[in-house]
Amino acid sequence: MYLEYQGLSDAGRIREINEDNHWYIVQSALDSEPVGVFIVCDGMGGHLGGELASGVAIAAIKHELSDLFCAVDSSTTIVLSDSDIDAAVSGASATRRLPDSDLSDRLLTAIQRANEAILRLARMRPKEAGDAGTTLTMALVQGSKALIANIGDSRTYVVRDHQLNQITKDHSLVGGLLAQGMIKEEEVYTHPQRNIIFRSLGQAEQVSPDLFQVDLVDGDVLFLCSDGLWEMVRDKQEMVRIIEESDNLKNACQKLVDAANDAGGEDNISVILVRYHQ
Secondary structure, three states: OEEEEEEEEEOOOOOOOOOEEEEEEEEOOOOOOOEEEEEEEEEEOOOOHHHHHHHHHHHHHHHHHHHHHOOOOOOOOOOOOHHHHHHHOOOOOOOOOOOHHHHHHHHHHHHHHHHHHHHHHHHHOHHHHOOOEEEEEEEEEEOOEEEEEEEOOOEEEEEEOOEEEEOOOOOEHHHHHHHOOOOOHHHHHOOOOOOOEOOOEOOOOOOOOEEEEEEOOOOOEEEEEOHHHHOOOOOHHHHHHHHHHOOOHHHHHHHHHHHHHHOOOOOOEEEEEEEEEO
16 A cells, blocks of 8 residues: 655735645555655734744644654654654655554644644744744544544545545634534635634644544545635535546646636645555
8 A cells, every 4th residue: 555645835816925834744664554644734823923833833743743754762762853754755764653542642742732832932933923823734644544633724635436525624613603504605705704713723722623533445535725725616526526637646736726726816725635545
């Protein structure tokens, strides 16, 4: 089994600064199942606050999960640099196999560390990042199991059997109204308070992400994106068509970003696609 993957981020047509950040790493050693981490963050805040928050969140998670991509002596604490992590992609080191409960705990701990890092940033640089925060959606894939975490309104979907299935739930006012049946799905895009997010990193000392598990089957595509994509490309079948009809995932990412920009590009746009092969 192996993972095919690609990602892309774009400022869109309106915003001068891209406050989104995305990151991914996959290691597939010959004697173990593939392990991958995939993250999309959509920053928010004052001058440079969102850009800083989304970048700091990803850096904190990279650091917290770095030992998944190296051989670890349990008696030794190893801190990897970015170059060490990048080198792991070449297959030079063996991946670590963790029990399922440990994976969930590690994922939640990593997100909490990201939250703490953003709060420290706000205290240290209040002029730039005093109200900084970020949404986050991420997937930790080990073999055929995908653990998906979410906070905010960035989303993770699974494309399976020509259908787009939303795994995450939006932590937004309109998301809550939709879940309660108080508005229709099409009103999510036009509601006057659609930008109100009630859960994000950097908002409080403790963070409460949602956690989901997906058992992947051959051909599944994990589809992570910021709201700059799903709010612009509203036809789910159009997104499925783009992914399935593209020659490769790189082209699919570009076409999804292009579709969002063609629809107005009102926000920053980020996407990661991960295809599971068995």
